[in-house]
Amino acid sequence: MTGRRVGVATLIALLSVALTGCVVPAQPEPQDYTGTWRLQGESGDRAAEFTVSADRTYTARNIPINLACRTGNAATSPPGCADGVYPTNFSGHWKVAEGSSPGIRFYYADRFVRQGYVDSGGLAFYVGTLDAPRPDYLFVRASSK
Incomplete structure (x- = not known):
């Protein structure tokens, strides 16, 4: 009788979770990050952007110093970090971030530079703290005209 109660309790718990809509959101796939991401509100040749390739490489152009130069x-x-030249251009490889914070991690010369977090269809970057109400920088996918 006890085993049956445990089974019924488990079934009720599973149904409760299913009916309340508590599901784990799907993690973005690597191909979800490929393309050109431009700093929101910027356009033209001097716009800050990340071009993310399917082969897990990227090119960063016109990136603000405080975003690129995380370690100091x-x-x-x-x-560009040594002399504080703005903007800075660099390239490297990227990985999908693991864990509870979906996003993309950028590396330069095998060293971590910064993580972009998925936020409102864009890549959000925080310079000071993740507890800020808004990201310091939001990159959105550039249109492919």
Whole structure:
């Protein structure tokens, strides 16, 4: 009788979860990140952008210094960080972020640069803290005209 009660309790718990809509959101797939991501509100040749390729490489152009130069260590940071030249251009490889914070992690010379978090259809970047009400930078997918 006890085993049957446990089984019924388990079934009720599973049905409760299913009926309340508590499901784990799907993690974005690697191909969801490919394309060109441009800083929201910018356009033209001087716009900050990440071009993310399916082969897990990327090119960053016109990236603000405080976004690119996370560590403050010129030896482990992308070009331009040592002398504070704005903007900075660099390239490297990327990985899908694992865990509860979906997004994409960018690396330069095998060193972590920054993570872009999925936010409202864009890639959100936080410079100071993740507790900020809004990201410091929001990159949106550029239209393919």
